[in-house]
Amino acid sequence: MKPWMVLPLLALAGCSPSPDTPGGGALQGERNQAGNYLAYEHQVVIELPAEQIGEHLVSTREACLTARFGNCSLLGAQQSSGRAPRGELTLRIVPEGVEPLTQLASAGGELVSRSTHAEDLAQAVSDNQRQHERLLHQQRTLQQFEQRNDLAVADLLALAREQAALEVQLQTIAQEAAQQQRRLETNLLTLTFTSSYEHNRIGDAFSRLQDNLIEGTANVIEFVGYSLPFLIVLFPVALGLRKLWRRLTQR
Template sequence: MRQPDGKPASLPRVYWFVLACLALGGCSPSERSSSASLAGEQGRGGAMLAYEHDVQLLLPQAQIVPRLQATREACETARFGACNVLRIEQGAGRAEITLRIAPAGVEPLVAMAAEGGEMGQRVTTAEDLADAVDDTRRRQERLQAQQQRLDQLASRKDISVTDLIALSKEQAGIENDLQALAQVAAGHQRRLDTNRVTLSFQPTGASSRSSHLSQAFSNLLDNLADGAVDALEKGSYALPFLILAFPLLMLWVWLWRKFVRRRT
């Protein structure tokens, strides 16, 4: 299209607006929501950290139960690696599932659970298990050394039957303690090798006012509990003075009555 002077006519502004809309439309809401992800974590450089993730997933009301069931099935069938369901809770319009999975499976599992919705608040925490692991190892080494000494005593030929029976009881006790510590150590290692993930499914567009009210009531109960504790603590300081003041008050009343009787 040319103008009368032979120069090409510029495109109307509406054309540029349409082109801009088409360019922006290439990124649909579903693609933007799917770009949000939550990667699993694991301690690096020898750090003994146990990671936990709390994720809020916003979904249409009709998709909450199917997404919960799909997440449970994916975990139980080890779709994204070894996984164990720890807890499931369903309420009016909401659901929650807690599971433990290897770090590599956290991201695909959360992405699958958030399909058709979007991710809300995400909180990741880590607990340092270095002291607990070291304490368990020291206790195991101490019990193993004690077990070896008892085995040496039990192998002596000059040991009496009574002493042998006593040694057998101590050996059995040490063996039970070692088995209990082995279970504790296995639990620590499981927490280090996997991530605990809690997925909270909530309806999209839920009233923020109701959430604020629930939070206000929750804070109210906490404030009432704290106030009651403070009142009891302050009252405990005043209690000894009240105990001492009561007999003094009774003595003052008795003296006052006696003085009044004398005057009459």
């Protein structure tokens, strides 16, 4: 069965994006109700000890790739180190897998923020279906012309080119419909891992001492470089003014 065949008809009214998830428990996945065409997306921020961020990234990534909590696709992953390490995973998972995967990712840490919003795909689904029906109508018309016996070779070649172009457009429409259906049946989940650290002003000052010294020395050198041409020009002028002042005072 073609992907577009499973898409229902356009709903006359859509639902508004879902509000932020209330406190308590892990983030819940969202599934479309009958007549809705909402693509749900979740953003979760998890605070962990710095040394655990890499471990949680690996375990959450593996849980997704092995479909531990249902069908899941990893869309992106990134990690940064340093004084404030950070990591992020972007994945698409079935609604029932959002909660257990979030619990796994936040185990031993704190889920500091979470939000959910949705994009209404009703118009896009309807437009895609109408375009598909229009292309099918054109295809049936061309097939009727092909059955005629009075067509010249040039006409047959032109019909063949038109049929090939229609097939390409139909394949593109089918791929787009499949992608829309995937967005409707799964949830986009972005997990951001952060760490907290104590801000020590004295330690920070010592850590920046070398950089500040280098930067200050460079600024002094630049200042001298900019001032040297002026000194070369002004020095003879200053000597002339000094001699003139002496003559005036002697008189």
